[in-house]
Amino acid sequence: MSTTATAPTRSERADAITVILYAAAALVIAGVATALRVLDTFREGGIAWSIPIDEQPISATTDSGEIAVDGIAQTAMVVAADVNAVSVAAIVAAIALWTVAAAAIIGAVTLVAWNFLRGRFFVRGNARAFDVIGWTLVLAPVTIVMLETMGRNGVTAALGMGAGEPVHPIEFWSIAPIFATGVTVGLIAVAFRRGVRVQQERDALQRETEGLV
Structure with missing residues (x-):
């Protein structure tokens, strides 16, 4: 008998359901925000x-x-008007990447909450979900900043203001809290992997014990 799944407490079940509901609302908000960004x-x-x-x-x-x-x-x-095609593509990619990143994070959080609701805590699915959240928070903002810089340079060039400037370090500093959050979530993924191994070892030991009885 596996002990991977354990019955969640009433409080844990309520928390998981709340997270799932908030995730659903966040997904709708992200979609609306993307549409408004495109129109704007x-x-x-x-x-x-x-x-x-x-x-x-x-x-x-x-x-x-x-x-x-x-x-x-x-x-x-x-x-x-007449912004070059590369810059337009960069702007489209930045908006699309923001939407995909938001959906990926929301989906991963929902998966973790759903597993918690079923009493599945230290499982590989949760560790992979935290990986998705961590890497998305680390890579997506950096890529979006670079894409938006390309887009802005195309706009300024179309206005006759010159070819623009490369990404300024201060722009990366502005996303430092998101980067730090991504690294922290990555550490949580490492902890969950350790928990998965411990859980598997306990399950194996329990099966061996039951086989001797």
């Missing part, structure tokens, strides 16, 4: 992108013109 980026007149500008005072309105505000602008949303 690809406009009738070209590709919309926020670029830094020389700091300057502005007067603007909010709430459909009901409130007037004065402030200092540091970025501007521009719409560039």
Whole structure:
């Protein structure tokens, strides 16, 4: 008899169900966010992108013109036509990768919660799920930053602002917390693998013991 599956407590079952429900909601939100990103980026007149500008005072309105505000602008949303095909492809790839990464993480979290709900804790499926989460958090943000930089350079080139700049180290620093989270989840995957081996050894020992009885 295998002891890999153990009955979860009522609290563990409730937590697992809550995670699954939140994951389902997160998947819907990710889909809506992707659709809004596509609509916001690809406009009738070209590709919309926020670029830094020389700091300057502005007067603007909010709430459909009901409130007037004065402030200092540091970025501007521009719409560039005739952006080169490579940059357009990079922008599409960045959006697609963000969506795939979100779906992969949500799917992996759902799998872990589902296994917990069935009382399957230290199993290979959970370790692989944590691997997916960890590697996605490590690799996806770095790749997205590089793709978005290529896209931004294409937009600035189309506006006549030059060929653009390579990825600045500060941009990678901005995703450092996500990178660190990915590494931490990777360590959790290692711990789960160790737990799987221990569980298998216990199962084997139990089978041997039962065979001697």
